[in-house]
Amino acid sequence: MIAPLASLLARRAHLSAQGTTFYRGVHTTETQGQFALDLAGAIGVLSLYADLSPQEEMELAGACAGAAELVGLYLKRRPPEARHAANVAREWLSPPDPVWGEARGEVTVLENGVPFVIRPGSDLSLGLFADARPARQWVRQHPPARVLNTFAYTCGFGLNAVLGGAATVKNVDLSRKVLAWGQENYALSGLAAPDSDFLYGDVFDWFRRLSRRGDIFDLVILDPPSFARGKAGIWRAERDYARLTAMAAAVTAPGGQVLTLLNHAGVSAxxxxxxxxxxxxxxxxxxxxxxxxxxxxDFPGATHLKAVVWWLD
Structure with a gap:
C-alpha cells in the first residue's frame, strides 16, 4: 500500500513549495471511496468512509504516516450517518489523541501563504476546509468594498477578503468558539479583529436584521452546512438553499455578487x-x-463541492 500512496502524495508535493502546507494528500476518488488523507504540515488526518476493523485502521494509519513521513496522525471516522451521530459519539468519530505518533493540539499551516490555525484532534472539522481553497483565493483576488461572510466558521473567507483589500468585512456564525478562532487567524496575519466584525448568532436572524437596517454588501458569501438542527427547526440544504439565497440577495447591492457554496455529494450541480x-x-x-x-x-474528480459566483443586476 505504501508505494501507491507515496506516488499519490508526490503529485501534490509542489503545493508546499507554493505556500500551501494544508491540502488533501489522497482523495477518496483515488481510494475507491474508502478513505482520504489530509496533510497539515507534518501532521496527517486520516478520514475513513468504510468500516474497518481496529487492526485494519491501525495498518492503514501506519501506511499513511510512513508514506507521508508524518510525525503524527489523527483519525476521523465519517460514516454516512456521522452528521446525526456527531453529538452522541463525538470521541469515537473524532478521537482527541493521535492514533499514530506525536500529539499536536494546534498546527499553524499555510494556504497560499496565509497562516491558519488547525486543531486536528478537536472535532470532525479541523478549522479549514481544503476544498474551498480556490474559492477563498478567488475572494482574495476579487475583493469588493463590503463583504458579508455567513456561516463563517473560522473566517477563512473573511480573512482573505481583508487581505485582498476589502474595506468592510462582517463574519457571521452561530458559534462564539469558531468566531474567536477566526479572530486568532486574523491575528496571525497581523490584522485587527474587532468584535464588531464578528457577529454571533443565527444567520437567518442576521439577514433579517441587516435587511431592516438597510445594510447592503457588494459580496455575500454563503457556505452553510448541508444539515443542521437549530431552534427554528432542521436545515436541509437540498430543501432550503433557495430561501437562503433569497435572503442573501436582499442585502446584496446592485451589481453585487453572491458566492454560493455547498459541500453535499447528494445534491447535483x-x-x-x-x-x-x-x-x-x-x-x-x-x-x-x-x-x-x-x-x-488535490481533489481530482471531486463532485461533492459546488461553488458558484453569481453577479446580480
Whole structure:
C-alpha cells in the first residue's frame, strides 16, 4: 500500500513549495471511496468512509504516516450517518489523541501563504476546509468594498477578503468558539479583529436584521452546512438553499455578487444551481453572469463541492 500512496502524495508535493502546507494528500476518488488523507504540515488526518476493523485502521494509519513521513496522525471516522451521530459519539468519530505518533493540539499551516490555525484532534472539522481553497483565493483576488461572510466558521473567507483589500468585512456564525478562532487567524496575519466584525448568532436572524437596517454588501458569501438542527427547526440544504439565497440577495447591492457554496455529494450541480436561481427570482433579482469554481487539484474528480459566483443586476 505504501508505494501507491507515496506516488499519490508526490503529485501534490509542489503545493508546499507554493505556500500551501494544508491540502488533501489522497482523495477518496483515488481510494475507491474508502478513505482520504489530509496533510497539515507534518501532521496527517486520516478520514475513513468504510468500516474497518481496529487492526485494519491501525495498518492503514501506519501506511499513511510512513508514506507521508508524518510525525503524527489523527483519525476521523465519517460514516454516512456521522452528521446525526456527531453529538452522541463525538470521541469515537473524532478521537482527541493521535492514533499514530506525536500529539499536536494546534498546527499553524499555510494556504497560499496565509497562516491558519488547525486543531486536528478537536472535532470532525479541523478549522479549514481544503476544498474551498480556490474559492477563498478567488475572494482574495476579487475583493469588493463590503463583504458579508455567513456561516463563517473560522473566517477563512473573511480573512482573505481583508487581505485582498476589502474595506468592510462582517463574519457571521452561530458559534462564539469558531468566531474567536477566526479572530486568532486574523491575528496571525497581523490584522485587527474587532468584535464588531464578528457577529454571533443565527444567520437567518442576521439577514433579517441587516435587511431592516438597510445594510447592503457588494459580496455575500454563503457556505452553510448541508444539515443542521437549530431552534427554528432542521436545515436541509437540498430543501432550503433557495430561501437562503433569497435572503442573501436582499442585502446584496446592485451589481453585487453572491458566492454560493455547498459541500453535499447528494445534491447535483444542476439541482444546486436551480435552487439558487429560484432564490434569486424570489428576491426579484436577475443573474447577469456566473463563474464556477472547482475544489482544487488535490481533489481530482471531486463532485461533492459546488461553488458558484453569481453577479446580480
Amino acid at each position: 444542476a439541482h444546486f444551481e436551480r435552487m439558487v436561481r429560484l432564490g434569486l427570482q424570489e428576491a426579484g433579482r436577475q443573474k447577469q453572469d456566473a463563474v464556477r469554481l472547482d475544489a482544487g487539484e
